[in-house]
Amino acid sequence: MSALRTDVGIDLGTATILVYIKGKGIVLKEPSVVAIDQYTNSFLAVGEEARRMIGRTPGNIVAIRPLKDGVISDYDVTQRMLKFFIKKAIGNMFLKPRIIICVPSGVTEVEKRAVLEASAEAGASKTYLIEEPVAAAIGAGLDITQPSGNMVVDIGGGTTDVAVISLGGIVESKSIKTAGDECDEAIVKYIRKKYNMMIGDMTAEELKKQIGCAYPYDKEKFAEVKGRNLINGLPLTVKISSNDMLEALNEPVREIVDAVHYVLERTPPELAADISNFGIYLTGGGALLYGLDKLIEEETGIKTKVADNPVECVAIGTGKSLESLNLLEKNLQKTENSRYR
Ligand SMILES: Nc1ncnc2c1ncn2[C@@H]1O[C@H](COP(=O)(O)OP(=O)(O)OP(=O)(O)O)[C@@H](O)[C@H]1O
Numbered sequence: 001m002s003a004l005r006t007d008v009g010i011d012l013g014t015a016t017i018l019v020y021i022k023g024k025g026i027v028l029k030e031p032s033v034v035a036i037d038q039y040t041n042s043f044l045a046v047g048e049e050a051r052r053m054i055g056r057t058p059g060n061i062v063a064i065r066p067l068k069d070g071v072i073s074d075y076d077v078t079q080r081m082l083k084f085f086i087k088k089a090i091g092n093m094f095l096k097p098r099i100i101i102c103v104p105s106g107v108t109e110v111e112k113r114a115v116l117e118a119s120a121e122a123g124a125s126k127t128y129l130i131e132e133p134v135a136a137a138i139g140a141g142l143d144i145t146q147p148s149g150n151m152v153v154d155i156g157g158g159t160t161d162v163a164v165i166s167l168g169g170i171v172e173s174k175s176i177k178t179a180g181d182e183c184d185e186a187i188v189k190y191i192r193k194k195y196n197m198m199i200g201d202m203t204a205e206e207l208k209k210q211i212g213c214a215y216p217y218d219k220e221k222f223a224e225v226k227g228r229n230l231i232n233g234l235p236l237t238v239k240i241s242s243n244d245m246l247e248a249l250n251e252p253v254r255e256i257v258d259a260v261h262y263v264l265e266r267t268p269p270e271l272a273a274d275i276s277n278f279g280i281y282l283t284g285g286g287a288l289l290y291g292l293d294k295l296i297e298e299e300t301g302i303k304t305k306v307a308d309n310p311v312e313c314v315a316i317g318t319g320k321s322l323e324s325l326n327l328l329e330k331n332l333q334k335t336e337n338s339r340y341r
Pocket residue numbers: 011012013014015016017069070155156157158159160179180181205208209212283284285286287288289290310311
């Protein structure tokens with residue numbers, strides 16, 4: 001019977017949800033967004049379709065991200081969303097799956113419980129939690145089972161997790177609520193102040209992906225951005241430069257670099273020596289911000305590398321940990337669903 005059981009790994013991210021099925025790999029990757037009709041409380045759209053509705057909905061419809069800031073801010077919606085994605089990814093199973101879900105390293109016991117309950121409600125037979133930096137390190141291809149220090153900086157939508165991992169566990173870490181979303185907000189604020197123009201979060205995110213940077217490009221880049229003129233209320237188009245982006249993103253980027261320093265300063269010397277040999281690995285979508293690796297390398301003097309497939313690292317790591325559930329057992333918090341029924 002056990003051969004029929006499916007093991008599922010989920011990266012329940014604030015920006016993206018990825019589902020990994022043992023033996024198949026990543027089968028689903030969608031924005032963690034739902035559009036809800038407030039009159040009926042029913043879901044109108046989930047995932048990519050709902051993301052396109054952000055900032056464009058009439059009064060009775062809201063497009064929300066229930067996991068904003070790396071925590072479950074709307075429990076009921078998260079639960080329904082998780083259930084929807086699990087069903088979409090695996091269909092109706094004969095045997096209920098075992099599920100490993102990734103959570104940011106700073107989550108509270110209450111938030112962990114909320115994730116476990118949501119998973120149970122979504123049909124898991126057993127749910128295990130794995131801390132995001134551990135999954136990110138495994139996904140980045142680091143051998144964390146050895147007694148040597150590995151540093152991972154996972155920059156997601158809502159949180160940045162900086163962690164030093166050795167022997168499969170976190171030795172030192174810091175989780176801050178500054179990541180991709182804060183960068184988008186910083187861009188919105190900067191453009192409002194400098195150009196008297198209001199742009200939406202999605203436009204800011206596009207701009208960040210196009211010409212955003214944490215370190216100057218060799219050759220300055222430009223992009224046109226459309227928004228609303230705050231003085232006369234009319235549509236406006238402005239040409240923005242990558243140097244604008246550098247200035248706009250200075251504060252959130254600085255907070256991320258400071259978090260790396262904070263963890264390095266508290267890392268035991270033997271492990272710090274390992275990190276300076278092996279380097280720092282950046283994972284998560286935020287790792288794709290141009291020049292962040294260069295900046296961290298310059299500021300710490302330690303070789304810094306963006307992992308392959310940074311957006312998928314956590315899901316891949318969660319998936320790989322399914323293969324060695326027993327080995328990682330001590331880092332996983334096991335919960336029988338029956339406790340929550
Ligand atoms: N090319 C890019 N340049 C800069 N940022 C990017 C790029 N591609 C994606 N991002 C950002 O990465 C973030 C999403 O990353 P990811 O999918 O790893 O987050 P998450 O795992 O859902 O969030 P969290 O770890 O906080 O739960 C978004 O803020 C997105 O704008």
